[in-house]
Amino acid sequence: MTILHLPLLFSAVLLLTGCATTLPVDHDRKPSVALAAPESTELGRFFKSEIATHPGKSGVVLVPTGEWGFRSRAGLSNLAEKSIDVQYYIWETDTSGLVLAERLLRAADRGVRVRMLVDHVTTKETDFKFARMDYHPNIEIRLFNPYANRSFRTLEFLFGLERLNHRMHNKAYIVDNAIAVVGGRNIGDNYFGVDAAANFRDLDLTVVGPVVQDVSRSFDQYWNSDFAVPVSAIIEERLSPEEFDAKKKALYRWVDKLEDYPYPIDTTSDAILAKLEEFRDSFIWANAKALYDEPDKPETDEETVADYLIQLGKEKDHEVMIESAYVIPGPEGVERTRRNNERGIRQRLLTNSLATNNVAAAHAGYAKYRRALIKEGLELYELRPDANSVKKNWSLLAGRSTAVLHTKAFVVDGELVAVGSFNLDPRSIALNTEIVILVESDELAVQLLAYMDEGVQPENSYRVILETDVETGIERLVWITEIDGKEVRYYSDPEASTWHRFSSWFMGLLPIEEHL
Known part of the structure; x- marks a missing residue:
């Protein structure tokens, strides 16, 4: 580089700095709100009598498998009459992501208003696909806290860390403001058990009744916030009506010809309603509410989801069961574990x-706190990559893939259930926005505990304990599991590749815990 190039480089850095620290403002964005009369739709009428029979209570059912995670979203999209509101951290453009996008387009063709809010952690290709969908007159797509320059994201992130480190981690699929799916799943093959490489053990709740309006109010707050920027303000691709129609029809033809996708896609309304009828009695009616962060969470003094859950933890009497994909407790979390142990509260975690x-x-x-957590009384389990409880729910397409935990669920004292997007890490506590459905129901707690108990069985996980080596007298971690009915012990992280070990070791050297 010659000295003549330095002014150009300096100008580029200044431009990136300016873009990174401020949100795009040069765009036309009209406010909108959720459907006012959900009872005017088929879905609203479907649960009308149950809602009337259980005044003030909401209907809740667990969605524990990837298959039903997909089928619930696709089926409800097929039933939609007035509106679909979707809010996600990740929407992949793999097979499942494209199929569900196609369902949204089909709904929009029927006159359904579709509002799609996605965090801007996407790839260029995903950006373009979102921009193309936005050409539909009944679809509007907004990106949460977007990058201004898609070609220099790393530089922009470094210069604009304070703004761009704030991400929207919420996950919600709301149809006709009458029914919603909320939980841990994003949109993509590995969330629905069809990925060839890795698939998630994950969990959602399908909810009806008053709590749906809570979820819709949350969506409206995010949708109308300054952080929600129309995709058309970010992506410059322009299509003629003819080009858009051609791309839409090409997607329709591609989905119509899918032969190896394992779940039904184009299910008729009558068939979906018949399936809902089967599940009608599975809904548990209880007091429920949606806890959600403000869109400007890092800048506000409002109570956060983390504040509420921490306070909830202080009020427990005898046990707390947790399943969380990512756990970085920090010294404060270790101290809370110690205090709970002193009070005689049983604490169990699967991660x-x-x-x-x-x-x-x-x-x-997480690894740096493992010993301390066990010493303070935590029953600690870690998922096995070949967990049978996860694999049995996958499609044949995913038979050889690795299991990954993505659930975020809590059961307190066998009567209070929390399921949503919240992990036990600094990002969920202070940086990312989150949503959690809180349900007061011992019946739902029993069902969720059964799901959690299965996860900690020896064929699915490792029990991690501290043990003193009789020869050296040194305290060490031990991972205990069963293979072919026989106990097996490991004295270092089991089944981890050399690359896994090196990556974790190297990352542990960096002073980045507050950003994890």
Whole structure:
């Protein structure tokens, strides 16, 4: 580089700095709100009598498998009459992501208003596909806290860390403001058990009744916030009506010709309603509410989801069961564990092992607290990469893939259930926005505990304990599991590749815990 190039480089850096620290403002964005009369739709009428029979209560059912995670979203999209509101951290453009996008387009063709809010952690190709969908007159897509320059994201992130480190982690699929799916799943093959490489053990709740309006109010707040920027303000691709129609029809033809996708896609309304009828009695009616962060969470003094859950933890009497993909408790979390143990409260946690964790930095942040948590009384389990309870729910397409934990669920004292997007890490506590459905129901707690208990069985996870080596007298971690009915012990992170070990070790050297 010659000295003549330095002014150009300096100008580029200044431009990136300016773009990174401020949100795009040169765009036309009209406010809108959720459907006012959900009872005017088929879905609203479907649960009308149950809602009337259980005044003030909401209907809740667990969605524990990837198959039903997909089928619930696709089926409800097929039933939509007035509106679909979707809010996600990740929407992949793999097979499942494209199929569900196609369902949204089909709904929009029927006159359904579709509002799609996605965090801007997407790739260029995903950006373009979102921009193309936005050409539909009944679809509007907004990106949360977007990057201004898609070609220099790393530089922009470095210069604009304070703004761009704030991400929207919420996950919600709301149809006709009458029914919603909320939980841990994003949109993509590995969330629905059809990926060839890795698939998630994950969990959603399908909810009806008053709590749906809570979720819709949350969506409206995000949708109308300054952080929600129309995709058309970010992506410059322009299509003629003819070009858009051609691309839409090409997607329709592609989905119509899918032969190896394992779940039904184009199910008729009558068939979906018949399936809902089967599940009608499965809904548990209880007091429920949606906890959600403000869109400007890092800048506000409002109570956060983390504040509420921490306070909830202080009020427990005898046990707390947790399943969380990412756990970085920090000194404060270790201290809370100690105090709970002194009070005689049983504490159990299932999280990812090094072999199953898909974020090396997150495992590095967790590993440094593992010994302390066990010493303070935590019953600790880590998922096995070959967990049978996860694999049995996958399609044949995913038979050889690795299991990864992605659930975020809590059961307190066998009567209070929390399921949503919240992990036990600094990102969920202070940086990312989150949503959690809180349900007061011992019946739902029993069902969720059965799901959790299955996860900690020896064929699915490792029990991690501290043990003193009789020869050296040194205290060490031990991972205990069963293979072919026989107990097996490991004295270092089981089934972890050399690359996994190196990545976790290296990340552990970096001073980045507050960003994990």
